[in-house]
Amino acid sequence: MNRLLVNGGRPLHGRCLVQGSKNIALHLYAASLLIPDVVELSNAPDIIDTHVCAELLRSLGADADYDDQRLKTKAAGKISAMIPAELGGRIRPTACFGAAVLVRAGQATFPLPGGDAFCDRPIDRHLAVMAAAGADITLHAGRVEATLAAGRPQAFSASLDTAFGPSLGATVTALFLAVTASGRSVLTDASIEPEVMHTIEFLNRAGADITVQHDGRIEIQGVDGLRAADYTVPVDRLEAGTLVMATAATDGRTTLEGARLADFPSAFHDAVNAVGIEMSDIPGGVAVARRHDLRATDFATAPHPGFPTDLQPQMTALLTLADGQSTITEAVYPKRATHVAGLREFGADIRENGNTLTVRGPRVLAGTRATGVDIRCVTALLLAALTAAGTSHISGVFHLNRGYSSLVPKLANLGADISFSDL
Numbered sequence: 001m002n003r004l005l006v007n008g009g010r011p012l013h014g015r016c017l018v019q020g021s022k023n024i025a026l027h028l029y030a031a032s033l034l035i036p037d038v039v040e041l042s043n044a045p046d047i048i049d050t051h052v053c054a055e056l057l058r059s060l061g062a063d064a065d066y067d068d069q070r071l072k073t074k075a076a077g078k079i080s081a082m083i084p085a086e087l088g089g090r091i092r093p094t095a096c097f098g099a100a101v102l103v104r105a106g107q108a109t110f111p112l113p114g115g116d117a118f119c120d121r122p123i124d125r126h127l128a129v130m131a132a133a134g135a136d137i138t139l140h141a142g143r144v145e146a147t148l149a150a151g152r153p154q155a156f157s158a159s160l161d162t163a164f165g166p167s168l169g170a171t172v173t174a175l176f177l178a179v180t181a182s183g184r185s186v187l188t189d190a191s192i193e194p195e196v197m198h199t200i201e202f203l204n205r206a207g208a209d210i211t212v213q214h215d216g217r218i219e220i221q222g223v224d225g226l227r228a229a230d231y232t233v234p235v236d237r238l239e240a241g242t243l244v245m246a247t248a249a250t251d252g253r254t255t256l257e258g259a260r261l262a263d264f265p266s267a268f269h270d271a272v273n274a275v276g277i278e279m280s281d282i283p284g285g286v287a288v289a290r291r292h293d294l295r296a297t298d299f300a301t302a303p304h305p306g307f308p309t310d311l312q313p314q315m316t317a318l319l320t321l322a323d324g325q326s327t328i329t330e331a332v333y334p335k336r337a338t339h340v341a342g343l344r345e346f347g348a349d350i351r352e353n354g355n356t357l358t359v360r361g362p363r364v365l366a367g368t369r370a371t372g373v374d375i376r377c378v379t380a381l382l383l384a385a386l387t388a389a390g391t392s393h394i395s396g397v398f399h400l401n402r403g404y405s406s407l408v409p410k411l412a413n414l415g416a417d418i419s420f421s422d423l
């Protein structure tokens with residue numbers, strides 16, 4: 001079933017449960033490799049990336065069993081230094097896994113990151129942090145080889161800044177290298193994405209000594225080892241944000257169970273509020289509905305609590321329905337515009353100039369055939385299809401399944417006319 005068949009124009013109504021966060025879960029899976037004892041991660045989403053990570057953990061010598069939204073790991077024995085390309089090349093936090101392997105095995109060889117291919121995924125900050133922790137590093141034929149001369153990371157100081165702001169992934173890599181390093185490490189310009197904050201909370205629960213200072217510095221006092229821990233993967237703010245936009249796009253009224261207003265970054269609230277979407281905390285979830293007809297707005301993606309880059313394609317789709325001209329600036333991944341061609345197939349009026357998209361609306365979208373080439377691209381096309389007049393065929397379901405466990409049945413339960421198709 002590699003296509004979606006959508007008959008658009010049906011408002012979404014009702015309640016649906018938001019899944020556990022893909023991007024937080026992936027970093028927790030990598031962190032579990034640091035812990036020789038049992039780790040239980042509950043509310044772990046049943047998505048392709050979870051299964052790839054479980055297989056990766058097993059290939060490295062750890063136990064990893066996924067069942068009923070729970071990943072249980074035990075990395076007690078010898079950890080292999082080699083992350084295979086066919087697994088590490090399919091997910092994004094590959095260098096974070098590489099750092100965990102380096103800590104456990106004293107050496108690591110890993111491929112360049114996979115995940116969505118909407119633009120380059122540089123790892124220079126990850127490698128700089130590994131070098132600062134005492135690793136010798138070579139990069140050859142798309143593989144990194146890292147060896148800790150002392151067998152164990154040394155304490156270090158590092159900035160996690162990039163030309164596009166603090167690196168989420170490199171901050172997690174730095175945390176992994178510092179938790180059991182000999183001495184006190186200091187991270188500056190560190191990312192404060194929820195992925196980082198939850199990884200810190202999880203590691204501290206496992207016995208790490210990590211403190212986030214008022215000025216944003218992260219200080220890590222190395223400990224001798226980590227102990228068994230469990231953690232509940234928090235709500236997926238990206239699935240929740242997608243459902244907020246799907247509700248507004250179809251002029252529906254939904255309750256997103258398990259979510260709270262505090263789960264969404266402040267810039268997301270600002271943008272949806274400007275567009276005319278009402279969100280409120282109610283018992284058990286967040287209620288969503290339009291406050292008035294959709295209005296154009298301008299926004300830029302930015303690190304947390306900025307507008308998330310992973311919701312930019314969906315917001316672009318929504319703004320095609322809004323009255324007026326919207327300007328969208330993609331400042332985290334300047335080339336993240338894979339959704340534009342597909343949205344134009346639906347009749348959207350979008351101009352692209354560098355990292356800026358200009359959307360003119362409102363457009364009456366018409367059902368079409370379109371192909372999604374990455375997770376949020378296919379999600380944006382799905383949003384367009386939910387509102388378009390007539391039937392749409394969306395290809396690229398694989399990408400959807402990488403990140404959403406059951407978005408399609410959820411939308412169907414809310415009243416969308418959507419199904420999988422072989423056609």
Ligand SMILES: CC(=O)N[C@H]1[C@@H](OP(=O)(O)OP(=O)(O)OC[C@H]2O[C@@H](n3ccc(=O)[nH]c3=O)[C@H](O)[C@@H]2O)O[C@H](CO)[C@@H](O)[C@@H]1O
Binds near residue numbers: 092121170193334
């Ligand atoms: C801050 C931010 O929004 N990070 C996003 C990033 O996380 P992810 O961890 O994948 O990427 P980073 O946060 O590290 O990347 C942020 C920016 O820094 C650059 N960079 C990164 C590492 C490095 O060594 N050198 C370098 O230049 C990247 O190209 C990017 O432009 O992609 C994920 C998937 O879309 C999103 O969920 C995250 O929200």
Ligand SMILES: C=C(OP(=O)(O)O)C(=O)O
Binds near residue numbers: 116376
């Ligand atoms: C781009 C994303 O993830 P990945 O990097 O895992 O493809 C995303 O979650 O939107």
